[in-house]
Structures are given as C-alpha cells and as structure tokens.
Amino acid sequence: MRGTAQLEASLLLEESRIEAAHLARRPGDHRWLRASATGLVLADFTPAPSPGSAGAGGSASARAAMTPWDAGCAAALLLARVTAGVLDTDETAPVARAVSEVIGSGRLGALAELWCRAHRTADHDTAGMLELGRLWCDCLGIDPDQPPPPPETGPGAQAASSALAAAITATVQAITDADAPPAPLPGSDRSAERRAEKKARDQADRAASRVFSDLPEVTPHGPTKITGTRAATPAEQAAARRLARHLRNAAHRDRATTTHTSPTPPGRLRMREALAADAQRAAGAVPTAEPFTRTCL
Template sequence: MATHIIADPTTAATTIDGTGTTGWISLSAAITDEAPTIADREDLLVTIAPGAGHGAPACFLPNHATIEIDGTHLGTVDPASAAPHRISDRARYATAWGLLTHECAHARHSQWDPPEGAPPGAVDAAMMLEESRIEAAQIRRRPDDRHWLRASATNLILADTLAHDPTTAPALTPYNAARAAGLLMGRADAGILLPFETEAVERAAETALGAHTLAELRKLWQAAQRVADDEADTMLELGRAWCELVGTDPTAPPPDATSGGTPAPSGAPSSLAEAINAATAAVAANTATEPAPTDPATTAAEAHTAETTARKSAEKTAARVFASSGPETGHTEIRATRAPSSTERAAARQLARALSTAALRDRTTTKTTSPTPPGRLRMRGALATDAQRAAGALPTAEPFTRTHRRIAPAPPLRLGIACDVSGSMSSFAGPVASAAWILAHAAHHTPIPATTATVIFGRRVRPITYPGTTPAAVTEFDARDNYEDIPRAIDALDGALSLHLPGAARLLVIVSDGNFRDDPRAQAQRRLDRLRATGCAILWLTPDHPCTRPMSGATIHPLTDPTTTAQAIGRAATTALRTTR
C-alpha cells in the first residue's frame, strides 16, 4: 500500500531544481495559495513536480506541513498554463486536483499518529480505514470536493492495491479482499463512489470472506467514518477488530498481498484484481462525464455576457423589424388597412378605463418623529425631554410625530403581441388585427405610461403596430405562411419594448397553435425562459383543439371564439398591472 502520510521526521521534503523547471515552481506556488481554503489551515506548502510524492501519487508530510503531488498526474497539461485560482480551469487536470484534495483532507483531518510500539497489523488496518474516513469528513465540510475526490480515486486505489500490474496484483485472500472492500466499498459508504461501481469488488470480497464477515467489516469502516479527527485509540481499536475478523495477527506486520489465495491461470490477474480494475474503470468512465463544480464568479460573468449578447441581438432585430422603410411585400403579407369600427373604439375606451383602475395603488402611510414641530405632541416624549434636561443630559427624545400619506406611482406597462400567420391560424388573423388596434389606442388613452407593439411572424416578421404610436387604421394581414420565425418575433418585441428589464408590468402575448419546426422551437424556448427569469409574464393564446403545442413556462389560454382575443389580452394586461409592485 502506498504511503499517503509520512510521519517520519527524518524524511526530507522533495525540492524542485530551478533549472528549466519554472513552470513547476510557479504552479507549486499557485496551488499553495489555494490549499488553505481546501485544508482549512494556513501553514501548508505544496510541491508538484514529476517524481514528487515519495513513490505515491501524492503524500502529506505532517512534520514539514508539506503536500507533494507527482507531476505526472497533470497529464498533458503544460504546468505554466495552469491557473488553479480559476475553478473552471481545474477540470483540465482533475486527477491532480483530486490528489491535492485528498492530501488536504489528510492535513485537516488526520490529527492522530500511531503511538510508539503500536501493533503493526492494527496500525496497517487503521491507516487503511483512515482513507475513507478523511474523505467522508472532507465532503461534510466541502460537498463540492466530492467531484475531485472521485477524479483521483482510481489512481489512489490502484496505488494502494497495485491491482493494475499483474506482477504485483493482489491474490484472492481474506486479507486482500478485506483491504479492497475497505478502500472501495468504504468510499461508497462515505459518499465518494457509487454503490454500483463497487459491485464487482463486493462479490469478490464476499467470495473470499463470506457474507457475515463482510457485513461485520462494513460496520467497522462505517464506525471509523464517525470517529473524531484526534481519536488515535479508537482508530487502533477498530484496526485490531479488523484484524480479528480477517484472521490476521494485529501484532505482526501485514502479510504479502501477492502470496496465497486462489490461484489464477498463469500470467493472469486474480479475480480480486480483475474486480478492482473493473471498479476503477467504472469510476473513471463515470467521472469523465460528470460536470465539474462551477466557479460562481465565472458563472456570473458568463451569464452577464450571455445576457448582454441576447439584449444587443434583440435590439438589432427590433431596429430592422420596426424600420419604417422595411419591405411590405413577399411572404408574411399585410393585406390592407381599414377604419376601426364603433365596437373597436368602444372596446379601446373600456380597456383604457380598466387599465387605469388596475394601476391605482393604495396610499402608503409612514410616521416620523422629530424633536421640534410641526407634528402632534406626545406627552410621554415631552416628559422624557424635560427629564433629560433636568438631569443635565442632552435631550434625545423626539416628542413630535407626523403622518405622511403618499400614493405610490403606477408602474408603466409594456405589452407585446406576436401572432402566428401560418395557414392553421387563419381564423385568428382578423381578431388579432382588431386586438392590436384596440390595445394601442387603450395605451394612448390611459393615464399610465403604457407602450404596446404587435408583430406577425411567418417566414418573415412584420410589424402591425409600432411602439409609442397610435395607429389611425386597423392593419389587416393574411395567414397562409408555411414557416414560423418565432425567435425573431420574440427578439423584435423584446428589443423594442425592453421586456427583459424590470421596473414595469411586462406581458408578452403569443397567439399560435405552437406547431413549429424543431430548430425555431428550441430557440424560442430559450428566449421565453430568459424573459420569464427576468419577471416578464408570458400569455399563450391557442385555438381550442387538441393539436396544439404551446411552449413550456407560458400561461396557456385556449380560445373557443377567436373574437374574444382582445378581451383575453386585456384581462392579462390588467392582471399584470395589479400584481406589479
């Protein structure tokens, strides 16, 4: 078993020759800066270089407060390019970072040393139990370290068992089976490995030990994982109990791992070695597909960049779609304009009154106190002032109170409508054209700051009403396209109305059956998710038939009568105003 803790004070720490090795020196210094956070102690030095570790992948020298990592585990990464202060960069050399994490766990939690004269067999078993104990303690303190410990588990286990080399692979003996179970199954019970990853080792151990003995050994490593960091006597007692269960002498040195046991075919590894190799291969394969812990700062920066890019893209799209000189022919055709009917005019006035009512806010009342008028005099405060003066103290009482009543300002309203003009939506073309005019005029007549815009989307995206304008006529359009560019429609409305910005009642209305192609659907879903995350309400008006596919996250409202489109949008707008604070 490789030695991870070298307590011999005469063992010298590895030094790096400065000639041509500046990359390793600078990387050692950079990792040393990160070690206090992981180990919760400030005195550690870290050396990473090829050949460090005293024969193990990594080791901890408590007398030197030094962690050593064999630089070969950095893989093909140039040490000069490593930036360990960035969490996202650590994924490039996850194995090396996992070795550091494991040794930091030793530095933080291995606070006991075997006393002089301790039985070597019991010490050997206790140190094996220590491996899973310190990793369990580490992830209790720092749960995200589990990923790095998994990344290094294969190297540590193979170094401890030598199962990867046929000349040193362990034979199937009770001692070796128990050790493999403690190292792998113990890590599974500690929460590092997954139970199914160690099934092969469990079967091999049960063959060599028996189900009862394996169950009793499991109780020991589970008990070890609950032992405090400085309880040497308890760990040695567990080591003695381990030896008794396995059938080895706790006072004698541990037996040779390669001798005895069930013989294997000439040149072939034992069934135990095969089980260990299968388990470590499963761990390596699963870890390779797991996401590494994320850096909050990096995640925030990436989110900010993505939001900025999305906002600029939406603004560019809005500028092109709502340009006054844009084409009006081709696909997604606008048919004609007509004068609004008396019914539409009445609906606009009615909706304006409803929006004004919804925007009303209750008066807020606040009370303030002061040492001088104006205000109502409170006698208790006046007596306290007189008492303070009589005592020769500076008066601090404030006997006058005032009540301030203010009406909170109504939030502005930003409302965008996007109507699908594919052939299946032809019955909604007229009602949506009418609703667009009604909403634009209602926004003009209401005293609250309200801005609306309407677009149609098919193969192209065209404006029906423009932000900040009151159309004199109702714009009618056809619905006979065979493609739906909904992502561009959402971008146009977002860029024109700033639907992503808080500080207003925001509502995006989509009138469609949702039968889109896969690519525009996926793009539109990402845009809707972004708007919803900023607090924008999404209303989806859909025909009342079973072949509709509205997108997730929207409030879905089936319409049996397309002529009620304006009323449905008006109710949603007034609700958005009432609920915005």
C-alpha cells in the first residue's frame, strides 16, 4: 500500500483531522495552526522558484498542472481546514472556486462529506481512515491501488495551473492580512514617547536624590545616618508617653464579673429565692425562682 493514491489521500485527510482534534483540546493554538497552513501546507503548491524567475514575483507559482488529483489535494489541505476551524471561508473562497471549476461542485460536496467523516474518526482508527482514502480516490476517478497520477502537461494544464496559482496567492494574501499585527495609530511617534519617558525618569531620579541623600544632617545630639530626622521636643515626648500608657491600659483590661442564677447547685443559696420556690411548690405551681447564684470572671 505504500506509495498508493489511497494512502496519500488518507494522509491528506489525516492532517485536517489532527488539527480539528487539537483545536478541541487546545483552542489557544489556533494562531500556530494558521501559521503552519501558510508556511508548511501551501509549500506543497509553491515550490522554490528557479534562478531565472527569482525576481519575477509571486511565491505561489503552482505546479505544472491542475489535475483532479491536485484539486483534491487543495481541497483536503485548505478547504478541509475551514471545517476544522483553522481557516475561514472567505479566506479560502478563491481556492474553492478553482477546485470547483476542475472537479465540479457535486464532487466537491462529496469530498466535503468525506473530510467531515474524517474529522469524526477516532485517533487510532487506521482502517477507517484508509477506507476514507479509498472513497476519496473513487470520488476523483483515480485507482486507489496505483500511485497518484503525475502532473499533466499542455496548454490546458497550464491554464488550470495558473488558475490554482492565482487562487492560492489570494488565499495566502487573505490569511496574511488577517494575521498581520495592527498598524500603529496615526500620529503616534515612538521617538517622542521615548523622550517623554526619559524625561519622567530623570525627574524621578532627581526627586529621589533629594529625598534619599547620602549626606547625614546634623542634629542637636550629633549626626544621624537617617536623613531628615531630628530630636523629639519635650511636648512630643510627653504625648508619646501618654499614648503608650493608653495603649497599655487598652491591652490589659480589668476582668469583668458575670453573675448567673440557677434553680440547682452549685452556687450560693439565697434564702429569699429558696422560700419563694417553696411557696410556689405549696401552691401547686411550677417553681420559677432560682435560689442559687454563681459569679464568673
């Protein structure tokens, strides 16, 4: 099976399936997958230019022909990534039109069903992916047990190739424009911002040098290593002593006593309440008097 069209088609479908599963697990990697689509995937359709055409422009010069197999490759590598959530529909619209002109909208819809099935295939379902590769070849009219067809040559092939090249160029440009960093705001001057930042930093340094000077000041009791201090006046010392005394008193409060009464011991017996309880019992009422008292700190 190595080198057959079935295996190649399965590998093409596997790329978008892997990225769809990866986005489901780590949506934050969306930008990196988009970068790989332009820097790695599109390299299959944009070979390195020859020395004679190095300055002719256009990094998206397509291969020698646009066969149904090439159209299927473009659909699997680019259009399937739209379903996977990597690319957007408007970005790949030129490629979709070019592929549809080669294989028709009906076969393109059938291929879309196949890559959607591939996105739902489990990671270890090798047989399922190989079966989808066989169906992919059948849809394109290619023998799945033979190698992929070679590029066609001739005027018609060159015209189809130019159409694919233009479509891929438009797709690359759309993705590049969407991922480009925002342009700086009009009127923004980086040099002016740097000058203002340097001026503010210099002002802060001068203020700090005045406040945190290394020269000690001379006080009535001699020099001190802390800048800007002085000896406390007698009034300030008296206020500090009063504050310290109040703080000590607040920290060590006197114990508060609480008196509790109860109808049963332990506690001190109060005769008046005991006689009241006896009178209530003699009258047939429930005693409410509490003759015992207890003091708690």
